[in-house]
Amino acid sequence: MNIKMMGGVEIHQRLATDEKLFCSCSAQPKDGKPVGEIVRKQRAVAGELGEVDLAALHEYSRDRTYRYQIFPKTTCLVELDEEPPHPMNRDALETVIEVCLLLGSRVVDEVQVMRKTVIDGSNTAGFQRTAIVGLGGSIQTSKGEVGIQTICLEEESSGIVGEKDGEVTYRLDRLGIPLIEIATCPDVKDGEHAREVVEKLGNIVRITGKVQRGIGTIRQDLNISISKSGASEGARVEIKGVQELGLIGKIVEREVARQAKLLEEGKGLESEVRRALSDGETEYMRPMPGSARLYPETDVPPIKISREWVEEIRKKLPEKPEDRREKLVEELKIGEELAKKIMLSKNYPLFEKVVNELKIEPKLVAATLEETIVSLRREGAPVDNLNENKLMELFIEYKCGKFVKAAIPEVLRDVSRNPTQSISHSVEKLKLEKMSEAELRRIVEEKRKAGKSGKSLIEEMMREHRLRVDMKELSALV
Amino acid sequence: MYSKKIQDMLASLGVEVGDKLRVKSKGDIYEGILMPKAELGDPNTLVIKLSNGYAVGLNFEGAAIERLGGHTEIGFKSREAKMKHVEGKSTISILSTGGTVASRVDYTTGGVYASYNASDLVSTVPELGQFNINSKFLFGIMSEDMTPEHWREIAKGVLKELKSDAEGVVVTHGTDTMHFTTAALSFMLKNLNKPIVLTGSQRSSDRGSSDSFINLLCAAHFASKSDVAEVSLVMHGSPNDDFCYAHRGTKVRKLHTSKRDAFKSVNDDPIAKVFPNGKIELVNKNYRKRSDSEVSLDDKLEEKVALIKVYPGINPEIFDFYLEKKFRGFVIEGTGLGHVPTTIEKDSLIPKIKEATKAGIPVCITSQCIFGRVHEFVYANLRKEFEAGAIFCGDMLPEVAYVKLMHVLAHSKNMEEAKKMMLTNIAGELNERTPVFE
Structure with missing residues (x-):
């Protein structure tokens, strides 16, 4: 049997704004214990076009109780669905427009915020607020061009804590963090290709320097359908929650094989949503939600995006990942390995500033920011105390000849432990002044x-x- | 609304909202359903709902529009209003008056509007199928638009249902002024024999997280099987979807703009806790019980009553406006124990209170503290107010005093009688004793 695969990927990346998308809670959840809890139920309701969404009904039939944990600083009445949303966070919208421009997408003229019905309880409102910001665009890959379908700005869901006896517990600290969602056209050829596309899209969002880092801040979904040559298209299966890049290839191949087997056995293919498991397998989650699940969020007025605003953003646009990598390796003579680390780092703006303004050897700056600090963190130094000002001070003192390269780790270690102390004070205290x-x-x-x-x-x-x-x-x- | 230009163009192409279109804009092609324009959007932007369900706004300037086949009726399909009665089930009546509980997104204006009837509500809460339901649509308005005329209409509707085979009556209502309506019904309907339960919701019924489902269900249970033959208000008792409180209609107030448990009993305990499974836990044993008494309606109201809030800097001349317009009564929301500006001559309201009282116009004193009772003797200034003729209304809520004064003025011949009626408990609005625990 000649099987043809049609695949698309979706990436979801949290944006690094100070505040959440529709309220003034901190968008940077910290670990900690909940300070309270509320208990809710949810039901299936008719959508905008008068239909009840199939996926919503499916969840309702499970009649579950939802517990939501409340955390200080990251939970207010908006997360509890006890207060209407505030206006959309402009920084988040600006970052999404930036990504649209990097991908060559058409930015819509007016953003229409929608409610997407989700009653697995992951949102207290019973829906997720989401909006298309860009349509179209593409990226180049080793297997040809991959088109972009949509670029959305949406709310992060609540984090699941556990499920027991028909009760699901969620934490509200991450609910409402702005999330960019990029969905590609079904141009993905195979598992390896899916991984490449995910990586490329991830690089594009990271190069803006305005996305969150760390575990759970990026997730990808895979859309896979197969068809026998000549026959009509199969049913689209969505695989949700793929966290590990390394697993993408395996998941795609197994899903294609699963669908092919069903075809071979003469069984029909169902359009459905499956959940990715940590071993590369998938399991059934729910039927595929339809378009009936989207209706307008009338509490948030439509947001006009003026051409002037878009042009302002275009002027400040970062270079594309390939261009930046080339500049680092060819022009600044930073090795491949180090270039890879610094090019998408949140430290990149500082790197650029130090290199341009202080004319310090780029390799030293990159190694200090991406390697020295990392190894200090590993040994337990409180490197979060080394903010941009402190690091700038370090490079200025170095440029002035206060100390030599080799002293940098010692100085940084000391200053991270005594953050109120100046760099020069630390150098003197440690007797590390450069020999005259x-x-x-x-x-x-x-x-x-x-x-x-x-x-x-x-x-x-x-x-x-x-x-x-x-x-x-x-x-x-x- | 779309701009005139867009409307004209759509008309010339024979395109209507709900039609499937192909829009060419700046070299890109979009296909989808033409949506109505929200009132807050840019009138020159077309809103197209794409096949994936998302809507996007596209500039109309330079766009080429082509009509594809297909039309989608936008909006909620109302259910058949008649429902068959089944023997053995308890019968209740549900009167719908509008409000968020009966609201859905309105695509012509983009706002949330009261639009669907009681049987639609039943279809969203299948558990209501355990009751036989007489459903009546009285009107569909948001409660900020309620007037005494609407109270009368609701009272008439309720009276009719009380005389039917229903065990009790549920009235769905907007939340903002629901406590005015419960007070009005409490004074207008005499010798109550069955429960009358008002309910609503803080989140519209078109969302899965709406509080309306549990509020409606608890209200139905309370109307069907409680022994409380009073006008009560049943709404969420906590931020959880666990139970509702049944509050006495004359002792309740909306105390939060948006929370589910916005309504609280004031200066009284709630009557009962009501659970979605039908369990009723009495909290307050002081209530009127079910009986076979003959209910009557007395809906006369004197509408020329003003409710005035005292604040620092209030200009006494505002009373002149009302006096000139021949208002027949005042309720003042005083500060603290019922104070009004007294000592500084040019700011004092005392001369106005005297003037009104002398003309036979009662001036009733309540407190903007909401909780607690007013007192006429604690301070010298309170005594001056009292001596000027002000009527101190105990622990009555300002809104309730306002409604009661309308009722009283329509039923009293003179100031003395009005005063006596104001200070006599008619429908649980006055408590001599303030309980210590809520």
Whole structure:
């Protein structure tokens, strides 16, 4: 049997705004214990066109009770569905427009916020607020162009805590965090290709520098259908909640095989939603929701996107990931490995600033930001205290010759533990000031008198004074 | 509404809202259903619902529109209003007056509007199938638009149902002024024999999370089987979907703009806790019981009554407007124990109270504190107010005093009689004793 696969991917990425999409709660949930709880029920209701959505009915038939945990700073009456939504967060909308422009999508003229019925309880309102911001566009891949269908801005759902005896518990801290959703056309050829597309889209959203990082901040769904050559298209199956990039290939291949087997056995293919499991298998979740699940969110007025605003955003647009990588490797001579780390890092704007304004060797800046700090974090130093100002101060002092490269980890470790202390104070306290030329000369002279010279002199110097001596200066002198 | 330009163009193409269209705009092609324009959107932007269910706004300028086959009727399909009665089931009446509980998105205006009838509500709450339901659609308005005329109409409707085979009557109503209506019904309907239950919702019934389902169900249970022959208000008792409180219609107030449990009993305990499974837990044993008494309607009201809130800087001259317009009564929401500006001559309301009282126009004092009772003797200024002729209304809520004064003025011959009636408990609005625990 000649099986043809049609596949599309959807990525969901949390945006790094200060506030949530429709309220002023913090959009950066912190771990911690809930301070309270509410208990709710939900029902299937008719949608905008008067139909009850099939997916909604399916959940209702399960008659479950939902418990919602309340957290300080990230939960207000809006998350509890006890207060209407506030106006849409502009920063979030701006970031989505930015991504639309990077993907060559058409930005709509007026954003219509919709309610998407979801009564698995993951939203207290019984629906998720979502809006199309962009349509169309494409990315280039190793297997040809992959079209973009829609780019949406939507609310993150509540996080599931557990399910027991027909009661599902959710945490409300992440409900309402702005989420960008990018859905591709069915141009994905196979599992490997799906992985590439997901990676490329992830790079595009990350290059804006305005997305959240870490576990759970990005998720992808896969849409897969197959058809026998010549026959009509099969049924679309959506696989939700793929968290690990490495599993995408496997999941796609297994799903194609599952559908092919059903076809072979002469069984019909059902359009359905399946859940990705951690071993690459999938399980049935619910029937495919229809378009009846979307109706207008009348509490949020439509938002006009003026051409002027779009052009403003276009002017500040970051370069595309491939262009940035090329610049880092070819122009700035940063190795492939390090370039990969810094190009999508949240530190990239600082990197650019330091390199452009202070003219410090790019490789050193990138290594400090992406490697030194990471290894300090691993050893337990409170590196979150090293904010942009502190790091800028470090590079300025370095540029002024206060200390040498090798001293950077020591200084950063000390300052992270004493964040109110200045960089120069730390350098002095640790006695890490760069050796003056006179002193360097004097010590080298002494070593020469003791019979050292050339390579062995340099080696001994570095052994004894590594943290205070600039290698280049030393070799020039010797 | 779409702009005149768009409307004209659509008319010339014979396109109506709900038609399937192909729109070419800036080289891109969009296909979908033409949606009505929300009142808040840009009137020059076409709203198209795509096949994936999303709507997008597209600039009309330079767009080419083509009509494809197909038309979708937009809006909610109302159910058949008649429902068969089954023997053995308890019968209740549900009167629909509008409000959020009966609301859906209105696509012509983009707002939430009261639109569907009681039988539609039943279809959204299948559990109501355990009752035989007489469903009547009185009107469909939001409660901020209610007037004394609407109270009369509701009272007449309720009276008719009380005389039917129904065990009790449920009235669905907008929440904003529901407590005015419960007070009005409490004074207008005499010798009550069955429960009259008003209910509504804070979230429209077109959303899965609406509080209307549980409110309606609890209201139906309370009307069907409770022994409370009073006008009560049944709404969520907590932010959870666990139970409702049945509040006395003259001792309840909306105290939150948007929360599910916005209604609280004030200066009284709620009458009962009502659970969606039909369980009723009495909280307050002081209520009028079911009987075979002959109910009567007395819907005379004097509508020229003003409710005035006191605030720092209030200009006494506002009373002149009402006096000139021949208003026949005042309810003042005083500060604290019932104070009005007294000491500074030019700001004092005391001369106005004297003037009104002298002309036979009662001035009733309540408190904007909402909770607690007013007192005429605690401070010298209160005593001056009292001496000027003001009637201190105990623990009566300002809104209830306002409705009661309308009723009283339509039934009293003189000031003395009006005063006596205001200070006599008619429908649970006055408590001599304030309970310690809520």
